[in-house]
Amino acid sequence: MFVGRYGRNTAGGFVSKTKPPIKKIVISFIIVAVIEFLAFYAFLPPLNIHSMEFWEFQGFFIVAFFLLTFKIPNFEEAKIQYNIVSKIFGIIILLAVIIVIIGNVISAKIFKAGRYSSLIDIENTKFEDTIKETDTITDVALMDTDSAKVVGQRAIGALSDVVSQYEIGSDYSQIALKGEPMKVASLEYAGFFKWFNNRKNGIPGYVLVDAVKFEANYVKLDKPIKYTESGWFNDNLERHLRFKYPTAIFEGYYFELDEDGKPYYICPTMTARVGMFGGMDVNGVVICDPCTGKTKKYDLDDVPKWVDRVYDGDLIEQKYNWHGMLADGFINSVIGQKDCKKATEDYGYKVIDNDVWIYTGVTSVIDDSSNIGFVMVNARTGKAKYFNVAGAEEFSAMEAAEGQVQNLGYDAAFPSLINIDGRPTYFMVLKDKGNLVKQYALVDVKKYSIVATGTSQKDTLNTYRKLIKENGVKTSSGKYKNIEQQYKHEQVTVKDIKYINMSGETYVYITSNVGNVYKMKFSDDETIVFVQPGSKVEIFYDESNETGIRSIEEWKVQGENETNETTNEQTGKQTEEATKNNNQ
Template sequence: MLKNYTEKTSVAKTIIALIVVAILEFIAFYILLPPLNIHDIGSWIFQGFFVLLFLIATFFCSKENNIEQLSVTIVSKIVTAVIAIGVVVVVIGGLTSLEIFNASRYSSLIKVKECKFEDEIAQTDTVNDIALMDTKSARVVGERAIGSLSDLVSQYVINQDYNQIDYNGQPKKVATLEYADFFKWFNNRKNGIPGYVLVDPVEFEAEYIKLDKPIKYTSSARFNDKLQRKLRFEYPTAIFEGYYFELDNDGNPYYICPTLTAKIGLFGGKDVKGVVIFDPCTGKSKYYDVKNVPQWVDRIYDGDLATRKFDWYGTLSDGFINSIIGQKDCKITTEDYGYKVMDDDVWIYTGVTSVIDDSSNIGFVMINARTGETRYFKAAGAEEFSAMDAAEGQVQNLGYKASFPAIINIGGEPTYFMVLKDKSNLVKQYALVNVKKYSIVATGTTQRDTLSSYNKLMKENNLGNKQAIDDMNNDLPNINIRVTDVEYITTDGETYVYISDENNNVYKELFAEDESLIFIKPGAQITIYYEEDKKDGKKNADESQSTTDGESQENGLDNAKYDSQNIKTIVKWKAQGE
């Protein structure tokens, strides 16, 4: 009888141990939110830990409390077998996922189309409509958008991960508001998050958008209102790659949440399988296969994932051994990447360099962030960081730092275009650097001035399509005027010529860019080819981002007497009749 009682007690303790471990696992799952998916190594570790914990618990529930007694129990045998099987599966699954056994499969995860630069990248006739603002600068501009709204500033902060989107054909950066801390969430959880910040990276402007229906689910919310927890309980097996805040064509907010699966072995070659589109206002979501994602969605492939897939292609196409020994034709992407809006989509772009010599690029790659389409362009020259150093060298006395550049086509020449920022991440100047010959560097306080300087440098060095460069200027608007006044104004060490006509219009040009301006006198009849300043980085980069830290608003090109004028930038001029 005593024996039967002891056995029943042992069984009861085992059941209690199982319940306790199950409760602990649920609590851990609620906090850590791991995917319950065999293709995720973290899931195996998570489950294995609690199986091992249960095995240890059954040891203390055994009759004699020793390992010999435990080993003969049915429960211990089952648990031990489960652990052994799990270890075998993970080891074999890991080995069959290695690149050494699957080089061709890894390299074929993407299809790369080799393209000609001048055929695929449209020639840039003006640089005033190119998005150059990086995330750090977007944060500065975005903070200004809500800085005067005291009810928002005291309760919310802007999410620091500004997402690049194509919004009805225009490049934009967008970020939602977040709760500042736990107590701000607790006090505002019923009202939710009222809106988001939309930044124009071309005009260097930001606006706060108030929503008709507030956002309930977000990363900064707690308990069941947390975005990741809401999605995990709806999609417990999904391996989420990220949670990207985007807008549809009507400005409604959504989180775009790509899901991954292993394409090689048990764990290897993870790639996008589908996308969950989640409405943070209502909590409703819908899963889409990767081929059926709506057109307005911009980001399915993260930059890290996209460049990693290209690196597999670039290094493993000729086999694993070649990627280690010899490394013939092996190429990889450079350390960073940017985003470019093109063809109504967002494209990830980065340089491509040889694994043997990474001091220069052999080309660059563009990957569609929605479809995964990959285009490779051969364009030997400076890699991005060398170009950034070259641009910074032009303004080393000012201590400005270059942002990661955009790649554009000027006169048929691949060209890096970037902004130069001060320590406060305010844009101060622009820079253009030739990819093939990065000693050709043009900087300026406006985009127009920078382009004008660059075109002159290209002509001097016999680079690019001269006719295409001339056509840039000839296609610009022009006007015949009679000069009434000429003034030379120096600001920040740069001298600008301001020309007024009989209709009180004002035209300006950097004197160093065209010293022939000195021949223009009052009364002269001239033809001016010009460009409006209203889209030239909002007159200039400084003016668009002044007012922060108490900076003067008169910090760039325009003298105070001209602040209210619609000033046009002179591209070139000639005497009438020439």
């Protein structure tokens, strides 16, 4: 028989109680504390009970210290001795495990489906009220991140001192700068040694890309950026924010500009809205000046209006999926799935009234081959709108556009949703393997067999409208609605008209009695053949052509409300005559 230190019989026992070795426990505590601080400095977990990362991180070191409080005096005896400290930390670990289990249970969708579905408030609207008609598509932002990277790299390609030390950040932020859609990315250090050599000078600037014109500019700052995601040690943006806000759960770090072009990082913070861990949603924003390191935390109602992205697109899609799937309960989302909806797998951006809106298609869970509507969410305020539009989902439209140019092997970028003459329409760019834009495409949402492609936005729009007319599709607006606001126009007396063939296309050139010259593609409107010298017409034109020749956007016989329409037989005869004269 073996008698323990306090007289307790422990014969044959695997664990026995012993007096706590104070010195060993203190040393163990210091070692664990130092290692935990170094791990915290490296991994930067939030010290917040609503984050599972906190429980995993803290739990690991509590368990490590707990094990160190045990004593194994002799490996041959295989006897472990515990003490009061071991007991206390054992209870702490048990309680933590219970809390995490209960926290996950009370956060589960099966018990809290209604809470999840109510995390987003959606206003039902009409398509035409949400997305206004456009008479021109030359001001639509179509640039995706891959294309922005190519264009942005060109902007710094000739700056040897920049290219050799820095690289453009991989994540271009979509912003609205003075009402215009832009993409912006900060320069980043190209590795540890580049940071070490340039840490005193900082990062000199950023790249700003015009998402409409596909042009990029490198902007050099008066005061360089010090805190960035590619910085090391205390120059690292995430570390800088973590030590200022140790309990904050950051959703992301988004590089943006205010209306004066000054850079900031927009860092939304998160909390659980359902139970202890469920329904993670934005509860505030930290704005950091990367040049000075100054920060300020805002409540959601107080976020400055120049900020563009508080709610990320992935979060918005997740919140809508909770709403669409769980509105009628968890059981229905698994069995039956009546009226269950979900967002499509990607999303795009639109700039409306100097705010960035995130939009995505909505499909039925039972049949996700087509959309039943669209949801649009303001990325700053979180305000959501839904409108019913049945038709092709985005990826089907992309495939339809690619099918038109399959011999060229172009890839379609994610489309923008626009309103052309009251018709919901997908507008996208077609890119080559080098992510360079080669063509444009318009696809009718409701009837996606109607696909128009072209090498310019204008040609693509004209072809699309022609296809709409040929397919007998009704539009809700007149051809000249708001056109006077889009283009210059004047009354013209035709002095001369010529048909000239160039590169397989027939162009019509009209000379007015005052000497102005106008041109258009004959295929855009074949009824132009009825215009003769002496005819009086009203011409809507674009005079951006450097040659001085004005491009005809629309025309009509003076005094009429609509463009001349003729029968197909008359048009055919006049077309043959025009072609014969052109050949001669």
